[in-house]
Amino acid sequence: MADYDVIVIGAGLGGLSSGALLAHRGLKVLVLEQSGRIGGCCSTFERDGYRHDVGASIVEITQPIELVFKALGTSFGEEVDLIPCDPIFSVMYRNGERITVEKSIEATGKLIASLDPADGRRWFDFCDYCSDMMDVLLDSILVEPADTLGDMARVVKKNPALLRYLPNFMSTYQDLIQKYFKSDQVQRTMAYQSLYMGMPPALCPGPFAMIPYSEHRGIWYPRGGMIRIPEALVRCGQKDGMELRLNTPVTSVIVRNGRAKGVVLEDGREISSRMVVSNVNPRMLYLDLIGEQHLPWLTRTGVKSLKYGKSLCMVYVGVDCKPPLDAHHSYIAVSMQEVNDFWAKHVETGVMLPANANYGLVCWPSHSDDSLAPEGHHVLNVIPESFYHLKGTNWDAFKDRFIDEYIDYLSEKLVPDLRGHITHAIGSSPVDFERHLRLPEGSIYCFHQDASHQAVFRPSSKSKCIDGLYLTGSGTHPGGGVPTTMSSGYIAYSQILKHERC
């Protein structure tokens, strides 16, 4: 008899969601996490009394999260104290001007009209279009398995309106934004958000153009830091008997007669189980933890062809004053062309652009939750644009200089006198994320999120070549992000209920 019903490898949001749900269903669940902290990219760490979020900085599109907590017999609001963020973001222009965007669609319409009256009128048409598209996608593809053509047919049958929006996958984010907005200044308030999907506006699929609208449905910050979400999942799971072991790396998945039978730990111990749920990167799972010998050649070729997406670089800063910012999120205003050029001229060539031409996102979580820093002090988590493959150098040699120059640039141009108030600044390069979070190439969304890496073309939630193996996390459908990884956990759980004896 197996030691456990289910072993979950990785305590990211996907692994914890499926683990807690399966434990709630009465299964004996063990979650193994290689690091000393839960949540993966949706986590928080403390340094000198300041609490910094590792990667994810807010929560939006909460329906999939609500779905998970509802299935656990509770609600998101009951488990996590959510602080609404309004204004939702501020745009900082390089000439010192700023625009602050409120949650209200009407107020944003007026703001856009003040920049360009015709665009102001079209803003409401854009919101109507995106609202309908978002409802359709949320109701259909975001919470359902998309492993096979049969799954896709079921999704379309459930909500035929999806067919109306599928052609958008052949258009781009930029196409859709420019269809509605003609003013460069207005487009600059929406260009950066395409990187929420890890791609520049010219390559990001059209449906993701709903992001500038979706933020107006609300964004929230969990009081105490982003780690409150995985902590809530652990709390729910442990009530139902789920076991969690930190600092326990898995070196391989045991496969016998084409079925996953358990795992081998770094110290050589074997733990058996009836099923295995993997929350690790699917390429790493199949090629390293399972081994090519267990994979049919078509699967092997498919897994190897998956391209990693956007790399993450973060600077965690503590300051001894209230920073002169206006919102939880502040973008450095950037045109669609600049983001596209960064991708074409820098990401693809490996030549980093100078700090004073860089852009990015400044997250100010202590604006929403003052408990994150000592009294009178604040926390800033800064995300400069970066990539993994550097030409002629490496991140270990380059990181300190890059971060130093970027802070100088912010301090001189955008956040006056930031440098003089810094109590600490910790940099984390794409290579650091690769080492500590097992994110190959520091890719926060795992694989690309273009049409060729979506739905049936993303690794399946139920393995197509190994029975009893289920996948969750950003490397599976529906992709990277807080609600989507939790959705992937829910999908893995529903697949297990459908295909296994529970």
Place this chain on the structure above:
Amino acid sequence: MNIKKILLLAGAAVAVYVYVKQPERKKRFLREILRQVPYLIPRYFA
């Protein structure tokens, strides 16, 4: 030349014309999609 071949050639000509008429950024998007086409079937089995 039979009708099938004529239709195929006409279709290819229209596709090339449409591609050439696209702005450079759209061509890049289409090239990215085309570059991924050979991997779609293997990815389906991953």
